[in-house]
Amino acid sequence: MGLTTALRRRTPLRPLIVTAPGGEPARMAVERWCDRHAWSPAYAPAQANALVVCGPGSAALDAVVAEVWHQLPLPRRRVTVRAADDADAALRHALAALRSPSYRPDDAAEPDGHGTGGPRYPEPDQPAPDLPAQGGPGGHDGPGEPGGHREHGEPSGYDVHGHEHGGHDDRAHEHSAHEGGHEHSGHEDGGHGHGHGHGGMVLPGGVAMADRGADRDGLMLDRLHVTLGPALYPWPAGLTVRLVLQGDVVQEAAAELLPAGPRHSVVPAVRLLDQAHCLLVLAGWPGAARDARRLRDAVRAGAAPTGYRRWATRVRRSRMLRWSLSGLGPLPGGGPGTPTGAGSSAGARARAGAVPPTGAGPANDVYGRLSAWLDGLDAVFAGRAIELVEPDPGLLPAALAGGDLAAARLVVASLGAAPVHEPVPERA
Template sequence: MDLTAWLLGRTPVRPLIATAVGGTGVRLAVEREARRRGWRPALHPAEANLLVAAGPDDPAMAPFADAVWQLVPAPRVRISLTDPSEVPAALSDAEQRLRSPAHHDMPAARSEHENHAPHHEHAEMDHSDHHGHDMSGMEMPGGIPMADRAEDRDGLKLDRLTVPLGPVLPAWPAGLLVRTWMQGDVVQEATAETVLTSRPGTRAFWDSEARLSARRLDSCVRLLTVAGWEHAAVVAARLRDDLLSGQDPGPRFTRWAKRVRRSRVLRWSLTGVGAQAGSGDVWDRLIRWIDEADNPAVEDPAEILDALPALLAGTELTAARLVIASLDPDLERLRVSHG
């Protein structure tokens, strides 16, 4: 066995899921199967080696997924899934491809074709160094405008840089694109928009009372992941999946909720962030999700999109991620309501 094969055989699989609007069911199946296999999700494209496009083949998402793909270092595999039943076999095949040295020297010309082919899988290895990039610096379709200069809060002249967030980010609402204008590490201005192709007549995944409690836990998974509490996020994901399969998590939910409420570090990190009249701050929204798990309210995603720009203005980038995760707009419901 040569060194390449030995290394590939021991490389942990780190999936990054690019979820299109309408792909919630597939995304949940991928998360569940990845957790069963012991794969930790990538929190950044530079950590990933498996990019999973989950959901319908939406032309609006393609350029964003392609841009993220360029940030994933080799060896890497990219797959597209539209049906939850495909997930176990597709992930097994993707892992096999990732570990196969036969794919490490594929012609570069093939990459462009594969990036645009739906349901196509490929693996490749090159020697490009993508590790210095992050999502805030990814080149969006059409490019990012050159930074200009303006005064910050202290009267200093700082670059004013356009930083797009989404629609492909870990723990990110499907189909959401937030464009921010930053000075230093502070958001000066933001806009929120959707990345989706209208498909009237389709149903949102979280469309029934039986699923709404699981939806609240899914939102908790996102927020706890962004907040950096991985263990609590994993437990919330297991509770969510139990609810979706018809099981009653009972005492396990109670223990998890008590632990989250009692975390002084979590409370300290979320209190005062993204305060909004009527809904409180990020901490208040998290606790309300937990308290309302048995009787969740249905929120209007259009109202959330309208409120986001004002809530993000003046926040640092890390706080902006927390604010977005604490609101977690369901754009599948928006598509059904306004598509």
């Protein structure tokens, strides 16, 4: 016990930052606080020892947060930072509590209540039990399709045989075993039951099964339903994206936003630098991301953005960044204002193929959007006024389909506010 206490006295704070709509200034303050200690925020609940909720709470977000909270390993602490000014005190208090020898796991700071409907980390083998109805073509497999309802990887011939007769000993056994292990939506259908209105088919006994669907390799692999957000870091505040994956390829996507929180008047430069920071973190360039964050904090504090030019040149000159990010997440029609919807993967693919390799000028991809932000920043720091155009979450589904899971996060990060300004005549 003494050893654990001694170890805990040295523990750093690794926050999992959940941003509520309108909580961006608080998040930036938390990031800055971590940066001062050279501690990096966590990307997943398992890595964190503190759950930091930034911004005003809402019922929808609280449910999500309650679920994530249970995924944090002990010792853990929950912190709410409503405004940027609270960050320092709240985090210091949390750290002191984590380090205190009298820490008890069932501390009063732990809320109870099991939220549902929050961000799941669905297991590859079991779809989430209460899957939301999926819109768009191909979301449902008709019950008549032989391959449309099966547990992971089952051959359909065997499978259909097992269901239609409903009385196989081993299958009955399997179902009961399955039931025992997982919560499920509780359908009590008969031998032929198919739960309609759910993304996954429901087998007799009420177990949701992974459905299957056509994919571009012609393999009819299992469809996996994954919900991203809103408790992800880095991730746009309040956004939830529901994906249908096969392997790690996104087949369909649907996006929704939590109701917007209080609007803060954010300086455009701060907004752009913050977006660049998030994108660079996801692109796996910690050095450049750190510089972007420090620049952002400097601008927030009203200081001069010293080192901006160096940073921008470095990001622009990186061939590796361009090589990695170009061609990702093309938007239909080349920009905002085009009709969207759950684009079929075939269409998205054709468009992806049609995008030329990035040459001069901002291309219609993740890299092009990052370049546009840099141009906007150039303009701001050259003393011009720029305007920001808010992103349209309706663009997301078409941009995500056909890419892989990780590209999805890059694409989401790249669909931030876009700067509108007169072109800068010359740039370094």
